[in-house]
Structures are given as structure tokens and as C-alpha cells.
Amino acid sequence: MGVDRRNFLKALGVVGSTLTMGKTFGATPEKTKSDIEFDGILFDSTLCAGCQNCEVVCAEHYGFPLPEDVPEAGVVRETSEKRRVAINSFNTSGGEFFMRKACNHCNEPACASACLTKAMLKTDEGPVIWREEKCMGCRSCMIACPFDIPKFEFNSPNPKINKCRMCFELLIEGEKPVCVVNCPAEALLFGKRRELIEIAKARIYADPENYNHAIYGEHEVGGTGVIYLASVPFEELGLRNDLGTVAYPEYNKTFLYSVPAVLVLWPVFLLGLSSAAKERKLKSQIEEES
Amino acid sequence: MNRELNTGVFKFILNELKPKGKLITPFNIIALITIMTAAWILFIRFTSGLGSVVDADQSRPWGLWINFNVITGVAFAGGAYVVTFMVYILGLEKYRPIVRATVLYALLAYIFYAGALLLDLGRPWKVVNPIIGNSFGISSVLFLVAWHFILYMGSLFIEFLPAIAEWATLKRQRKFFASLTLAVVIFGIALSTLHQSGLGALFLMAKPKIHPLWYSEFIPVLFFISSIPAGLSLVVVLESIGQRVFKENMSFLHTSSHRKIMFSLARICTISLFVYFTMVFLVFLHGKNLSYLNTPWGYWYLVEVIGFVLIPCTIFLYGYRRLNLQMVRIAASLTIIGIILNRLNISTIAYQWYSKSLHFPTWMEVVVTCAVIFVQLLVFRWIVRRMPVYKESPSWIKEDMENKSFKIKNESINLNTRREKWKVSAE
Numbered sequence: 013m014g015v016d017r018r019n020f021l022k023a024l025g026v027v028g029s030t031l032t033m034g035k036t037f038g039a040t041p042e043k044t045k046s047d048i049e050f051d052g053i054l055f056d057s058t059l060c061a062g063c064q065n066c067e068v069v070c071a072e073h074y075g076f077p078l079p080e081d082v083p084e085a086g087v088v089r090e091t092s093e094k095r096r097v098a099i100n101s102f103n104t105s106g107g108e109f110f111m112r113k114a115c116n117h118c119n120e121p122a123c124a125s126a127c128l129t130k131a132m133l134k135t136d137e138g139p140v141i142w143r144e145e146k147c148m149g150c151r152s153c154m155i156a157c158p159f160d161i162p163k164f165e166f167n168s169p170n171p172k173i174n175k176c177r178m179c180f181e182l183l184i185e186g187e188k189p190v191c192v193v194n195c196p197a198e199a200l201l202f203g204k205r206r207e208l209i210e211i212a213k214a215r216i217y218a219d220p221e222n223y224n225h226a227i228y229g230e231h232e233v234g235g236t237g238v239i240y241l242a243s244v245p246f247e248e249l250g251l252r253n254d255l256g257t258v259a260y261p262e263y264n265k266t267f268l269y270s271v272p273a274v275l276v277l278w279p280v281f282l283l284g285l286s287s288a289a290k291e292r293k294l295k296s297q298i299e300e301e302s
Numbered sequence: 303m304n305r306e307l308n309t310g311v312f313k314f315i316l317n318e319l320k321p322k323g324k325l326i327t328p329f330n331i332i333a334l335i336t337i338m339t340a341a342w343i344l345f346i347r348f349t350s351g352l353g354s355v356v357d358a359d360q361s362r363p364w365g366l367w368i369n370f371n372v373i374t375g376v377a378f379a380g381g382a383y384v385v386t387f388m389v390y391i392l393g394l395e396k397y398r399p400i401v402r403a404t405v406l407y408a409l410l411a412y413i414f415y416a417g418a419l420l421l422d423l424g425r426p427w428k429v430v431n432p433i434i435g436n437s438f439g440i441s442s443v444l445f446l447v448a449w450h451f452i453l454y455m456g457s458l459f460i461e462f463l464p465a466i467a468e469w470a471t472l473k474r475q476r477k478f479f480a481s482l483t484l485a486v487v488i489f490g491i492a493l494s495t496l497h498q499s500g501l502g503a504l505f506l507m508a509k510p511k512i513h514p515l516w517y518s519e520f521i522p523v524l525f526f527i528s529s530i531p532a533g534l535s536l537v538v539v540l541e542s543i544g545q546r547v548f549k550e551n552m553s554f555l556h557t558s559s560h561r562k563i564m565f566s567l568a569r570i571c572t573i574s575l576f577v578y579f580t581m582v583f584l585v586f587l588h589g590k591n592l593s594y595l596n597t598p599w600g601y602w603y604l605v606e607v608i609g610f611v612l613i614p615c616t617i618f619l620y621g622y623r624r625l626n627l628q629m630v631r632i633a634a635s636l637t638i639i640g641i642i643l644n645r646l647n648i649s650t651i652a653y654q655w656y657s658k659s660l661h662f663p664t665w666m667e668v669v670v671t672c673a674v675i676f677v678q679l680l681v682f683r684w685i686v687r688r689m690p691v692y693k694e695s696p697s698w699i700k701e702d703m704e705n706k707s708f709k710i711k712n713e714s715i716n717l718n719t720r721r722e723k724w725k726v727s728a729e
Contacts, residue, residue: 092360122507128445129431130438146437149424151363152444156507163360164424166353171424255510263506264443267522271446271496278492282391286484289393 050119050138051183052205052237053192054212055112057249058222059199062099062110066191066200070097073179073190083110088250093163096176097191104248111249112200115140115161115176116229117237122260123153123162131173132162138205138237139178147173158233158255178237205237212241234259314470322687333676340673343666344421352424355666361654364422366663366671369649371418373501374642375411377525380533382408382458383494384570390487399556400563402465402691403544404537406682409458414678416451421670443503450497457490468696469689476699499526505648513652515594515603518585521648527581530574532641534567535614535634542631548686553694561627568622568630575615575637582607599655606647610640 067079076094083089083101085108091098097114121140124132131147134140142162149171153162165171179189187193192202201208209230216223228246229239233255240246247253324330347355358365385404388394420426431437432445433452439445460482467476502525509517518524545552545560594600614636621629650661686692 090360125441126444126507128439128442128448129428131431146428146431147425148428148431149426150419150422150444151424152442152504154360154363155504155511158507158510160361164363165351166356166358166360167351169349169351171351252510260507260509261441263509263519264441264503266519267443267499267503267506268441268446274496275492278495279488282387282488282491286391286393286488289391293393 048136050117050205050237051178052117052138052203052208052239053178053189054201054203054208055238055240056199056201056212056215057109057111057240057242059197060099060110060112061197061199062101063196064099065194065196066097066112067095067099069190069194070176071095089113091161091163091175093165093172093174096174100250102249104244106244109242109244109249111240111242111251113250114238115178116159116233117176117178118233118259119235119237120233120259120261122156122158122233125261125264126152126156128152135180137180137183139180139183140175140237141177141180142173142175144172149173156260158252158260205235205239208239212239215241231257233257234262318688333680336669336676337673340670343670346666347421352422355664355670356422357661357664357667361657362650362661364649366650366667367418367422369646370642370671371415371674372422373504373649374645375415375418376501377498377529377532377641377645378536378638379408379411379415380494380498380529381537382461382533383491384530384533385537386461386487387491390484391491396559396566397563399553399559400537400541402462403540403686405458405461406465406685406691407536407540408533409455409462410678410682412451412455412458414674414681416455418671418674443500443506447497447500447504450493450500454490454493454497457486457493460486461490465689465691468699471696471698473698494529495526498529499523501525502648508653511654512648513594513599513655514589515586515591515599516648516652518589520581520585520588524578524581524585527574527578528641528644531571531578531637534571534574535637535641538564538567538571538630538634539638542627544686544692548683548692551687552692555694556692561625564627564630565622565625568618568633571633571637572615572618572622575611575618579607579611579615582611599652602647602651606640606643610636610643614640 062083064079064082070076071078074096076096079095081089083099085101085103087100089098089100091113097112100111100113102109102111117138117140118134121132121134124130124134124140126132127147128150129146129148131143132140132153133143149164151162151164151173153173154160154164161175163174165174179187179191182189188202192200201211203211209227212227212230216225216227222243224242224244224246226246227239227241228251229236234257240249240251242249245253343355352358352365356365356367381404385397385401388397389401420429423429432439432448460479463479464476464483467473467479499522502521502523505512505517505521506519541560541564545557549557595604614633617629617633617636620626621633690696
């Protein structure tokens with residue numbers, strides 16, 4: 013069996029067309045990273061009863077001690093190296109309400125942009141996760157985070173950073189975060205961030221009397237993955253209203269953008285300056301001699 | 303032959319390792335006690351965690367070791383880039399006697415203060431992560447600062463290599479090392495510009511946590527500008543102490559030029575402090591912070607800006623106008639206090655200013671901080687007593703220098719003839 017002219021041309025044609033069009037032919041469109049939408053959580057403080065179930069299931073799931081204190085107005089319970097979510101009680105102008113404190117999974121997280129080892133990572137799916145094998149424990153994520161969320165094990169020789177990871181390992185298996193699943197009051201809702209904002213808006217439109225007409229986290233710090241609804245102004249529930257709507261990494265940008273310029277232009281300028289000075293020196297030397 | 307050479311080197315190093323000067327002095331005893339205590343404290347720190355030693359908590363994650371040793375200490379190493387700029391770039395030969403001491407101080411400052419970073423890292427065994435390339439956080443300011451620290455340490459070491467070569471009588475190598483100096487100086491200045499300001503940029507994202515009087519988007523610029531008077535003031539203090547402590551190690555040139563150099567530095571300090579003050583004032587106006595001025599925080603701000611920037615600036619001015627060395631030294635000390643205040647205000651005192659709990663560093667933190675400084679000074683002394691830092695270079699250098707000046711003369715003659723030629727051709 014030899015290769016005749018016809019077969020050769022056929023083979024050439026097949027090879028050529030697969031090479032040039034192989035990708036467009038047949039291949040099912042793969043999801044590129046930009047197609048994945050951020051996941052998020054909606055917390056509706058008008059529904060939360062302060063039962064701490066989310067705290068309990070989170071502690072059980074990740075092996076932390078169960079909470080022993082209860083939310084109390086006037087006392088702020090912080091998240092800590094042993095607690096990823098904390099429910100606080102507030103006496104507001106509209107009565108007692110509860111607010112949840114945990115990582116907000118910012119769209120452009122300050123912690124991740126402060127991290128020099130990429131240990132803090134904004135995943136394509138939305139959760140901001142901490143990776144033990146990368147972290148060197150410098151704690152600049154804690155300096156950068158506008159919500160003071162990352163917590164550090166100060167009393168351990170092998171310290172870790174503790175913060176909510178939106179149950180990322182469950183998410184990639186198609187499950188929901190444990191706190192959302194186990195919320196008896198359905199104050200927590202998990203979904204795509206875009207859809208959650210629509211749901212939140214719908215709730216405000218459906219019941220405008222009951223809600224403060226704003227969604228905390230829609231624009232704050234450039235948008236967060238966890239968004240909040242309330243019936244009173246958010247600052248009465250301990251949320252800061254002075255954080256601005258600029259994504260925090262933006263504050264670094266001017267500085268970081270000027271780095272390559274300085275590294276290129278400065279040496280050139282200095283070299284010119286030094287040769288100018290050298291020439292001047294020579295000139296004075298010549299004058300001295302003559 | 304080879305063996306002889308080896309034993310020769312061995313003997314030389316062994317001989318040089320022996321202490322020179324009195325062993326039992328108050329300084330040595332205090333230094334030894336501090337360092338021993340610090341070693342014990344560090345043992346506790348690495349076995350039971352940072353929190354057992356350092357006053358840092360979840361809301362103030364950085365303690366004294368980062369905020370004082372790294373962020374403040376590095377500002378004072380800024381003298382090296384300013385002095386090398388004046389000598390190697392601008393060709394101001396009158397500052398040459400202080401170049402080596404300044405570079406050596408900066409090199410040790412970077413080694414030990416950036417080294418202090420290792421003590422503070424929670425997971426120091428991961429410190430190679432941003433360096434070897436499996437996890438480059440290139441959007442991070444700290445990543446940039448870390449890299450610049452490493453590269454700048456290398457630059458300073460190469461700048462200091464000729465002194466080491468002179469000490470070890472390595473004639474040929476000295477020539478090679480000296481030929482690298484200009485390139486390394488230029489590289490070093492670019493790096494210093496960026497990491498001095500980068501230390502300020504570390505706090506750019508802490509906007510909601512720092513008092514508005516101290517936070518502005520211009521922190522990096524202010525950090526860079528203030529590192530000039532900070533570095534030079536430290537040179538003034540260091541040289542003044544060096545004149546007394548290292549008298550027997552000092553060349554005639556160094557002693558005789560001391561006054562002149564100090565007054566010239568005072569002049570530069572006046573100008574740079576005034577520029578710094580003007581910029582602080584402009585930033586203050588730009589931030590519309592007038593309403594904060596009549597609060598306790600405002601008074602504290604005025605203490606820093608008037609008391610430790612404007613006042614030392616005027617004392618420097620009087621000092622060099624009236625040729626009063628004592629005044630220059632006082633002004634330099636005030637400037638140093640002012641810069642320490644500024645860095646600590648941003649990183650510690652006015653950080654989380656709204657929190658009600660008061661924070662003070664623990665005694666253990668302070669001891670380790672002092673120990674780091676003591677180790678730096680001891681190494682500085684060890685080197686100064688052996689290598690030509692304040693001392694005169696060995697006599698074999700002179701031949702080299704004469705050759706060089708001959709070369710320069712030749713070059714100048716060449717240049718002159720070339721000029722003549724151009725003139726002729728132009729006509």
C-alpha cells in the first residue's frame with residue numbers, strides 16, 4: 013500500500029483543516045474564567061432572629077469551639093482566630109436587630125492585593141480564600157482589610173489566618189455554605205451575586221415600608237460578595253458607612269504604576285547627571301592646570 | 303604553595319576575629335545582657351507564638367518590631383542613598399570621607415532591621431515564597447518592598463566591597479569592585495526612592511483606620527522626602543559619636559573635614575526639612591482637616607509637625623549660619639525624634655485611633671528591639687576597627703589612585719583636543 017497522490021492530498025486537506033479550524037469545529041464552548049459569575053450571600057437582617065445556628069454549624073464544620081456567649085446589645089462580639097462568623101445584637105431606632113459579621117468576600121479584595129505571596133486569593137467563583145502553604149504570616153492582609161476580618165493565631169508557633177471562606181470546598185462540589193443551609197429563619201440566601209442584588213431590590217420594592225432603601229455591599233468598597241438588607245440605617249447595625257465606594261486596591265494603583273517609570277527614568281536621569289558633573293569636574297581641572 | 307596560602311588566609315581571619323579594644327566596658331556589658339535576654343525572649347516567641355511576647359492583637363496586627371525596626375529604622379538608613387548621590391552622581395568630593403561609614407551603617411541597618419522582619423513573621427519558614435517564584439503577589443506593595451530590600455542590600459554590599467578588599471589586601475579584586483560602584487549607586491538610588499516611599503504605601507489601604515490628619519494619598523511622597531533629613535540627621539549624630547568613640551581609628555582627613563561636612567549637611571537638612579514641612583502643610587490644606595486641629599489629636603499632630611519638623615529646621619539654619627556645631631547636633635537629634643514620631647503615629651499611635659483601649663509595647667518587645675540595635679552597633683564597631691571605614695586606605699591604593707588620576711588627566715586632555723577639533727570644524 014503506497015501513498016498515492018489522491019490519498020496524500022486528502023490527508024493533507026484533513027490535517028490542514030483540523031489544524032486551522034479544529035478549535036472552532038465541534039469543540040463545545042468551554043467556560044472561560046470571565047464567564048463564571050461571582051457567588052454571594054444575601055443577609056436580610058429583618059429576618060434574622062439571632063439564634064446563632066450559623067455560628068454553631070460553622071464551628072462544628074471547621075472544628076472550632078462552639079460559641080458560649082450570646083448576642084447582647086451594646087456588646088460587640090468579634091470574629092476571632094476561633095470563630096469565623098459572629099452575630100451581634102443592636103438596639104436601633106426601629107427596635108432590636110441582629111447583624112452578621114464575617115468576611116464580605118469583596119469583588120476586589122484589599123487583603124488579596126496586599127498579600128505578597130498570593131496566599132489570600134479571590135477565586136473565580138467569588139469566595140476569598142486563605143491558602144496555608146503560601147502564607148508567611150506577615151499580616152498585611154489584616155492591615156489592609158477595611159472590615160478587620162482576617163484573624164491571626166497570635167498564640168501558636170505555627171499560626172494560621174482564620175476567616176470565612178464561604179465553604180469554598182463545598183461550593184465547587186455544587187453545595188451551599190453550611191451557614192446558609194442551616195439558617196432556620198432563612199435570613200441567609202446563597203446564589204449568584206447579580207441575582208442576589210435583584211432579589212434584594214425586589215424585597216425592597218415589595219415592602220418599601222419595612223426596608224431601608226439601600227443594599228449594603230452593592231457599591232461599598234467596590235462591591236462585596238456578601239450583601240446586606242436592613243430596615244434601619246446600616247450604621248445603627250455597626251456597619252461602617254465611611255468606607256467609600258472605591259475598590260481598595262485602587263488606592264495603591266498610582267504608586268504601583270509609578271514603579272516601572274521610576275525604575276526606568278531615574279537611572280537614565282542619574283546617569284546623565286553624573287556624566288554632566290564629571291565633565292564639569294574635568295573642565296575645572298583643565299582650568300586649574302592651564 | 304596553595305596550602306601555605308590557605309593557612310595564611312586562615313591565620314589572617316583568626317587574627318582579625320580577636321577582639322580589639324577593652325572587653326569589659328559598660329557598653330559591652332549592657333549590650334551582652336540585652337542580647338542574652340532577647341535570645342531567651344525569642345525562644346519563647348518561637349515556641350509559644352508571637353502573642354506571648356508582643357503587644358499586638360487582632361485590631362493592631364503589627365507590633366514594635368515592624369513599626370519601629372522596619373518602618374522607622376529603614377528611614378534612617380536613607381543617608382546612604384543621599385550621600386552616595388552627592389558624591390558619585392553630583393561629584394561633590396567634600397562628602398567623600400563620610401561615604402563608607404554611611405554605606406556601612408545602611409548596609410547593617412538593612413540586614414538587621416529587615417532581619418527583624420523575620421522575627422515578626424508568623425510563618426518565617428515560608429519567607430522564600432515571594433522570592434523563588436511560585437507565588438508572586440505582584441499587586442502587593444509589600445512584595446515590591448521585599449524585593450527592593452533584597453536588591454538594595456546587595457547594592458550596598460557591592461558599594462562596600464572595596465573596603466573589604468582593602469582590608470584583605472586583594473588588589474586586583476578591589477579594582478574590579480570599585481569599577482562597579484557607579485552602576486550600583488545609580489541602581490541603589492532608584493531602589494531607595496521606591497522602597498522608602500513603598501513603606502508609606504503599605505498604609506495606603508488602611509485608609510479607614512488611620513486618623514485623617516496622618517492619612518493622605520501622599521504618604522509615599524512624604525515618606526520619601528522625609529527620609530532625606532532623617533538619613534542625614536542620623537549621619538550627623540553617627541559621625542559626631544564616631545569622632546569620639548573611634549578616635550584612634552580615624553584618618554586625619556576624616557577628623558579635619560568633620561566640621562565642614564557637618565555644616566554642609568546641616569544646610570541640606572534645613573532645605574529638605576523645609577520642603578518636607580511645606581509638603582506636609584499642603585497635604586494638610588488639601589485634606590481639609592482644619593476641624594481636627596482643635597482636638598487632642600490635632601495638638602499631638604502640631605507637636606510632631608511644629609515641634610519636631612519646623613523647629614529643628616530653624617535650629618539647623620541657625621546652626622550652620624553661626625557655625626555652631628552643638629546646635630546642628632541638637633537639631634539632628636530633634637529631627638530623628640520627629641521622624642520616629644511620624645512613623646509611629648501612622649503605624650501605631652494614630653492607627654485605629656477610634657479604639658478606646660490603650661496600647662503600649664511590652665518590655666520584651668523593647669528588649670528585642672534594643673538587642674537588634676546593639677547587634678548592629680557591635681558589628682559596626684567590629685568592622686570599623688578593622689577595615690578602612692574611618693581609617694585611611696592602605697598605601698597600595700595610592701598607586702592605583704595615581705594611575706586613575708593620570709587616566710583622568712589623559713581623558714581631560716583628550717576631551718580638550720576633541721573640543722578644539724570641533725571648534726575648528728565648526729568654524
